Amino acid sequence: MTREPHSSDEKTSYDGSMSERVASELQHRIILSKIPVGTWLRHDAIAREFGISRTPVREALRIMAARGLVTIEPHRGARVNGQSVQDVLEIGVVRADLEGLAASLAAVHMDDEQAERMTSAWSSFAETLEQTGPREELAEHWIESNELFHSTILEASGNKYLQQAIADLRRKLPHNISFGAYAGSSRLIARNMAEHQMIAEAILAQDALKARDLMNAHIRKSVEATAHWINRKAPNTVR
Amino acid sequence: MTREPHSSDEKTSYDGSMSERVASELQHRIILSKIPVGTWLRHDAIAREFGISRTPVREALRIMAARGLVTIEPHRGARVNGQSVQDVLEIGVVRADLEGLAASLAAVHMDDEQAERMTSAWSSFAETLEQTGPREELAEHWIESNELFHSTILEASGNKYLQQAIADLRRKLPHNISFGAYAGSSRLIARNMAEHQMIAEAILAQDALKARDLMNAHIRKSVEATAHWINRKAPNTVR
DNA sequence: TAGACATCAGTTGCATCCAATCAGGTATGG
């Protein structure tokens, strides 16, 4: 295959290695559930899609396996991991604890710019919550605001290992899972937002203990809601 | 290279893939600091040492990079990561929190067999602490007992994601770092063991809150001692 | 002598080739 260094198509000149690039693209798809749980990832198919050889594809799969996204069965291939309800709960317990820690650290370390971002995350969404728009759009906007809120707090914790640990956990749950639980219920979303507000206030007041407890409870509730939704609506969507 | 399937040497017939095997061997060496921080890991040298080609070596390095053990610089190679004192402290905060969580979960879930193992971890060591043996041996025995104590609690937490998260963190600190802080001071070791005993009692009494707080403080102290030791004794051993 | 530039050895990144292994289907014997 002849390279064209000047071409602007996606496969040339990116992050250095092809394997990293393929890994993050596939990871993206898995998290968004564009690739369903249990799918076999074939070297050849992926290689052909990306217009590369199988070598970097194999490296990408190893990376994803190390990140816990897929499991490699020797001589059989790589398969997308799924989580049972039990897994969702176990991950939730750990995540609640860590995000609680992040909130307590953020209460001490957050600067003005971050405070501004955190506040705007829920206030801008609160506006659209009042206007009655289409469901789909609402949920999408919510997920975005939610993401911004949590990631800002995480950033304000100032601890990169904490950030990474939480990122690792989040990677293990395909996003649309928790998305599904909330998309259908604006009451859940409203409660969720109210909790965000209280957490934000605790952080701004530099009340580390309160911020921690509120955040912990917040995540736990969210996880429970998710688990409940999975049980009720789609018991076999996952795994 | 001709393969000899019947031979019992280490490279044939193990865990399926060569890359996994190479990755764990190198990881082992890095954690034990047999390979110093900052070392470039060369494909060719590793391949020759293991008697394999560069392909599985490259995969192993990708795995290690995903685990945070090395950093791959495009077109330059993989280099062993080190941690500054700041990193040690940041990791310590997260680890203290997670191990605290593990202790509180263990207080609820621990079964008799695990309780037995946990207790024997420090009691068997307490005996040798009284006999005045050679320093080196003492420290080695201590590290073993310490390992057993913590891993048993972790196991008793019954949460595999928690276990994995802590394992990920521990991997990031070459072991001999915290080892060094303690090896020289039997007073530190004694205090450490006393704390273990208190934690064990809280767990056995099913006092989750107390177990959590004690464990959290325990790890924090240990991390501080380590950080202090690095600053005092060997400020440029790490990074 | 200092700095810019060409060259070169060493190394990585990717493609291609071959061997090893697995799953599923088919033939064969009981």
Next chain:
DNA sequence: CCATACCTGATTGGATGCAACTGATGTCTA
């Protein structure tokens, strides 16, 4: 008719070859 052995296509695992990139050394010039 069922069970077992075997054969075959599909797929992964690993080896090798070659191009591209990096850093360093040496050379030329002002």
